[in-house]
Every structure is written in C-alpha cells, then in structure tokens.
C-alpha cells in the first residue's frame with residue numbers, strides 16, 4: 001500500500017509570474033494521481049513541521065529569520081532564483097511536515113511506502129541558506145526525524161532529480177549513519193556533485209551524468225554505482241528525492257530520460273528496500289518543470305510504488 005501526503009497550501013506558495021517552480025506543478029501531479037487507477041492510494045493531509053523538527057538540520061537563527069521574512073503581501077527574494085510569497089512559510093513547513101508524517105507512517109508499519117506531493121522542493125536548502133527554489137530541506141528533516149524519534153540507524157537518501165542535492169549532501173556528509181547517493185547532470189547547477197565529493201564518512205556517492213545522457217547511462221549509474229553502494233550500506237529506511245526534471249521535455253536541463261526510466265529506477269530502488277528494510281520507502285517530490293512530463297513521470301513513479 002502507498003500513502004499520498006499533501007496539503008492544499010503547498011499550492012499557494014508562489015515565487016512569481018514566469019517562475020518555473022509554479023503552483024500548477026502540484027495541481028498537475030495531484031490531478032494525475034486522482035485518475036481511477038490511483039483510487040487505491042490512501043490520502044492524508046500533511047501537518048506543518050515544528051521549529052524543533054526543522055532545526056535538527058537547519059540553524060535555528062536561519063529558520064527564524066527566514067520565517068520572519070515571509071512577506072505579508074507581495075514577494076521576498078531570498079536568493080537569485082528563490083522567492084517567497086505570503087503562503088511560502090506555511091508551504092515550506094507543510095512540505096517538511098509531510099516528510100515527517102510519511103516517515104511516521106512507514107516506520108509504524110501503516111504502509112510500505114509513501115509519496116509526498118509537496119512544494120517548495122527542498123534538496124538545495126543548506127543548513128543556513130535557502131537556495132535553488134528550496135526553503136527547508138524536507139527530505140533531510142524527514143531523515144533526522146526517523147533517526148531522532150524512531151531510532152533508525154542507517155538512512156539512505158537517493159536523489160534522482162536532475163540537479164545535485166547540495167544541501168542534502170552537506171547535511172548527510174557529517175552524519176555517519178546517513179548515505180546520500182545522487183544521479184544528476186554535471187557539470188550543472190548548483191555546481192556540486194563531483195565523484196570526488198565522498199562525505200566525511202565516505203557516505204556520499206555521486207554518479208554524475210553528462211548533458212544529453214539518457215536512460216541507458218542513467219540505468220548504468222544505478223546498476224554499477226548506486227545500487228551496489230546501497231546494498232553495502234544496508235539501509236533501514238530508504239528516502240527518495242524524486243525530481244522529474246531529468247525528463248527529455250524538461251526546460252531546465254538536458255538529460256534525455258522518459259517516464260519509463262523513472263518507473264525503472266523506482267522498481268530498482270524498491271528492490272533495494274525489499275532486500276534490506278522491508279520495502280520501507282519515503283519519497284518526496286523535488287523538481288520537474290514541464291507540466292505534462294512531470295505529471296506523467298510522477299504517475300509512473302507512484303504506479304510502481306503502489307505495486308509493492
């Protein structure tokens with residue numbers, strides 16, 4: 001069974017007209033998951049993460065300052081491409097809160113896996129800085145919660161967004177019981193993600209892909225690098241930064257992936273979870289900026305998760 005976590009307020013975060021991380025992204029994902037074939041999804045409303053939960057991975061002063069700078073009306077620019085509207089603080093807390101609720105549901109055995117249809121995305125958010133459309137690092141907030149509350153000892157975070165998850169890598173790097181593994185276009189935004197970045201505990205695995213690489217190179221990176229590393233690590237919980245901007249139709253990058261590649265990687269990662277942790281997977285939406293490609297790719301991902 002799969003539980004879908006979301007919240008309408010995640011659709012009210014608005015970085016401004018013409019910004020690719022637009023409210024319609026959430027709408028098209030939820031519309032796709034409202035089709036009859038997804039009737040078996042159990043749907044739950046996310047609750048906002050607390051300051052205590054956020055500050056497990058973010059600096060307290062930064063969290064306070066960011067929330068205080070949410071505008072009453074209009075916009076607040078926090079980075080060259082990261083903008084907040086009045087609903088952005090609540091949306092970011094709900095995105096992180098969805099990760100926490102999904103971790104709780106999976107760790108309590110209520111479901112094998114869960115998908116969080118949320119925005120803003122999170123994987124670029126550093127401990128002390130919002131960047132790259134991301135305010136709080138939701139997947140890391142979820143991982144820290146799994147560790148602190150459920151006593152999970154080995155947590156793997158796999159990131160197949162087309163961009164490297166620099167923030168998640170920073171947070172995982174100093175934590176010996178986390179493994180961060182990523183495929184991403186390289187060199188590309190945000191500039192990190194070289195194979196030489198291996199984490200303080202040899203717990204970072206970067207498998208960079210070149211512009212124009214497609215399904216064959218993507219699958220080889222998993223088969224040859226990431227899945228063997230996950231099998232050595234033996235996670236007790238697998239978390240996914242599920243970005244679908246590696247799709248060939250995506251306007252922000254130039255990988256050549258198709259829906260079927262996202263279905264394939266989901267199935268391959270479920271194999272890892274089945275071998276090591278009873279199938280426990282918590283997946284969070286990150287990027288994906290072509291609305292049709294995003295909807296179809298997220299649907300392909302969740303279709304496979306539901307077959308657990």
Ligand SMILES: [Zn+2]
Pocket residue numbers: 161162163243245286287288
């Ligand atoms: Zn991305």
